[in-house]
Amino acid sequence: MASIPLKKKNLVRPSTFLAQWGMFFRQFVKHPGMIGSIIPSSASLVDAMLADVDWARARLFVEYGPGVGTFTRTVLERMHPDATLLAIDLNLDFVAFLEAQIDDPRLRVVHGSAADVRRFIRESGHRQADYILSGIPFSTLPEGVGEDICAETRTALKPDGAFLVYQYSAYMRRLLSPQFEELQERVEWRNVPPCRMFTATKREVLAQAA
Template sequence: MNLAFMYQYFHQPRTVGALLPSSTHLAKKMVKGIDFEHAGCIVEYGPGTGVFTRELIRRRSACTTLLLIEYNRHFYEKVKEQVRDEKNVYVIHGSAENVQKYLIQYDIPKVDYVLSGLPFASLTSEVSDCILQNTRSVLAEEGKFITFQYTSFKKQLIRSFFPQIKVEKEWRNVPPAYIFTCEKNQI
């Protein structure tokens, strides 16, 4: 799996943010703030090889809908195969910029959590702004946007859409990653 991931990184560096897939340590830290008992819908941007997806599926309640949006065709096919027997899991080959359209397509009125593995440092400012604005608009009032980045460089950009951010670091990932848990409303 790592060789396939590296291949995708070298051939599509703007859409694959790292040389290696995320660690299970990072996946566990990314989902630890999710109230799985009450989450009606969780959206994942850029599931890649499915590290976070597997953790979401393992912990979610049976009635939680998962909407996975993957831009990279290779990763889309892999994740679709991984979740083919799961109920209430939808995999879309598309862009997170279009999250609103996909929610309408699946008749999902609100999102409780958005997890993101998108490399904001590699995306244009227009694409980043569009994704963050649309994410903010689809989240329920108490919803959370949880993303990781390899630097804190994009924290100010994210804060312009989500004023409340809690930051943690996961050292057991290669490379180490910052986890931003973001909320729409200020304290």
């Protein structure tokens, strides 16, 4: 989908490539279980994950675990001027980094768990999201947490909304299949390491008349 040009571009404060990598590496060392890879996502992965987003329709885009903003910046570049990007992260250092680096009124960064996504959506003035993107490593989460996040995510999405997930294993398939009516899976080989991409779509099933 083509992006929608903004009347006023989001302001990204000066941040060098090395500064972003430095922050990412330090957090990986401190919290390896919270970060899926020691290397930030590639531009190829970002483009592939966001290729099918209907930017003209989307008014609320949610991101779990934005980290240093690799996806966040691209989402803001493509997003509608009237849309909102809600970024949820458990890591306070990443929250502070994003708030210091990106000055865009459409971005709302909150500290908390993806399991509380519906509360954060309500607090942002919305009812449901059009898209929810996640790169958090579900395979390292405590027992039951991944299932809870997927269930909450489905409820948080509008009908025909999509949960976009990028992971480095096939583990996510077993969490998404019970919750979503439609699931697509593919691999982005140009990322290091190669990354699995899942698109789980919420389809409302109409009850049949008796």
